[in-house]
Amino acid sequence: MQKPANGSEINQGIKSERILWSGTALCMAALLILAGRQALSEDLPRSLNLHGGKAIYDAACVACHGTKGEGTPKTSAGFDPPNSFPHFNKCDETTPEFTRDYKAAIRDGGPARGFSTIMPSFSGVLTSAQMDEVIAYLRGLCKEKGWPVGELNVPRALLTEKAFPESETILTATVNTKGPPAIANELVYERVLGKLDQLEVALPFGWVHKGSGGYSGGLGDIAIGDKHILYSHLNESPYQSAYESTGSILSIQGEVVLATGDRKRGLGAGEPSLGVFAMYDRLLGHQAFMQIQTGINIPRHTEFGPRSLYLRSAFGKSIAGDGNLGRLWSPMVEIIGNRDLTSGTKTDWDAVPEFQVTINRRQHIRAAVGYLMPINDTSGRPQQIIAYFLWDWFDGGLLEGW
Ligand code: HEC
Structure with a gap:
């Protein structure tokens, strides 16, 4: 630059x-x-x-x-x-x-x-x-202070939730390539509410392999949440190139997961739960970034499953041709840890190499694909292809900007 x-x-x-x-x-x-x-x-x-x-x-x-x-x-x-x-x-x-x-x-x-x-x-x-x-x-023509700046909006990872609020719709598909045959989908709707909040509704649905043969499909557990920004800061001087920006953003989210899925068919947890998590994203300069999400799931009665903790992280960098203004590729690696809060259990770790790419000219339609593989305790844990299609409808219609 x-x-x-x-x-x-x-x-x-x-x-x-x-x-x-x-x-x-x-x-x-x-x-x-x-x-x-x-x-x-x-x-x-x-x-x-x-x-x-x-x-x-x-x-x-x-x-x-x-x-x-x-x-x-x-x-x-x-x-x-x-x-x-x-x-x-x-x-x-x-x-x-x-x-x-x-x-x-x-x-x-x-x-x-x-x-x-x-x-x-x-x-x-x-x-x-x-x-x-x-x-x-x-x-500078926006005179109100406190709005999070778009540069802090890092590319969405497949599993790690980011801190920046969005108005977008995402369809995710997960297919087991090793482990019990199953296809899980999730439709997520996100909407910015004012300066610091975002509503999120997640509608999972999927198909699981029946013991008797064939697949049975249906709705999973619907989740409704609110994301709230606690802190955001971009280190930027007026003459600094945007590609060198560093900065960070911190948010928290609370969500209620309803027991809308059928547990017996493998489509739900069987009871409602609460989720609380924090997200911290950091721009490292030269379009490299780091994302961390950590949280807890609290089932209402712990009848069908224990409380669990998780840590998700994503590291990556965005690359674009044409003087940095062309199609944006964002290769990333996620490291995911899950731990049930029962005595004697170990933490399961997974790695997900993946990339996100902008599809249309306006860059508000994007797709990502990656491969989840267990790092430890690999027997019995699935390997999965995960992919999403993302429409940032804040920037225009699905058919606009091609
Ligand atoms: C002849 C009129 C005209 C002039 C002169 C003009 N613009 Fe624009 N500009 C437009 C219109 C119209 C749009 C909206 C295009 C659309 O939404 O389809 C636009 C859009 C933009 C956008 C895109 C905003 C977005 O949503 O991403 C930017 C940035 C912009 N103008 C900056 C500038 C700057 C900076 C200058 C001066 C150096 C400038 N414009 C001069 C008419 C003009």
């Missing part, structure tokens, strides 16, 4: 030619945008501070996105704003966004992320560093 020039460099004659050219290009862009508006001469910026996010925004973006990022009324902008038109002053809309998605739209224009062609490409007009500056400025 290119770093922005500092003040002394700007004054060097060597650079002045480039600055003159980009200044001219910026003016041209502003001219094009402002053409058709009245009072053209008054609107044109007279001098451009090329290394200030606000100056770049005011010159090149304000005509369509409005002085506070609220969007220009149709009458003066001259276009019908699409449903997905961003309001940069609305924290709930903008803080969950990834910097790389913003940058792709700015560098390559709306269609690069499956958005409208009205959003022009600024490639050749703004340098990479200027794009970072204008994004830092856009980020």
Whole structure:
């Protein structure tokens, strides 16, 4: 990533030619945008501070996105704003966004992320560093403190739950490749509630092999929970590249698991239970990350199963081509530990190598696949292929952004 020039460099004659050219290009862009508006001469910026996010925004973006990022009324902008038109002053809309998605739209224009062609490409007009500056400025248009920043939203692992709240729907399938034949599915619905909370509803269903032959299917134990952010922080200076960001987020979640599944058919625990867990995710820089989830399951009567503790962790790194803005691949390894709270039991450990990949241009449709294998006490414990399909509906419809 290119770093922005500092003040002394700007004054060097060597650079002045480039600055003159980009200044001219910026003016041209502003001219094009402002053409058709009245009072053209008054609107044109007279001098451009090329290394200030606000100056770049005011010159090149304000005509369509409005002085506070609220969007220009149709009458003066001259276009019908699409449903997905961003309001940069609305924290709930903008803080969950990834910097790389913003940058792709700015560098390559709306269609690069499956958005409208009205959003022009600024490639050749703004340098990479200027794009970072204008994004830092856009980020600052949300004036409320305390919203968790999208960069802290690490890729979802197959088993370890992450701390960042989401508005998405995920369909997971687990198939035993060793052990009793069974297929387990889970449909999870997540919805952000305000600044710090998220509702979660999990609907498991599956097929188990019957002793008499064939499979019997049905609903499992439905879980309803609330995730609450306790802490989130991104170490970011306005001139730092997003790919180097470090930071962390900590959340807790409580959930109620209802005994909706049929235990006799192997589809449920047979009694309701409570679950409490904490999640801690950390960005390690250069798009590497670590995720930890630890919790306890408390069955109501412990008639059919004991209380249990678990520790889940995921380590990985995201990689993207095309100047870091292309398809995002996130290889990870999860290490999972489970322990029943009865005397004399050992902790079962599993490892899950896996990867997640973005499928469409807007990158809000993703898939992941991995292989779960026991590390210790391997006899009698299943090996499984686990895969999910994820739709981050906050960013658009299932058929949008391809
Ligand atoms: C000619 C009008 C116009 C100009 C000029 C313009 N934009 Fe846009 N921009 C749009 C429209 C319209 C959209 C919404 C596209 C959609 O949702 O389909 C958009 C979308 C975006 C997005 C995507 C937001 C998201 O949801 O991911 C970003 C980021 C953005 N603009 C930043 C900028 C910046 C920065 C500038 C100035 C350097 C700029 N725009 C200049 C019209 C414009």
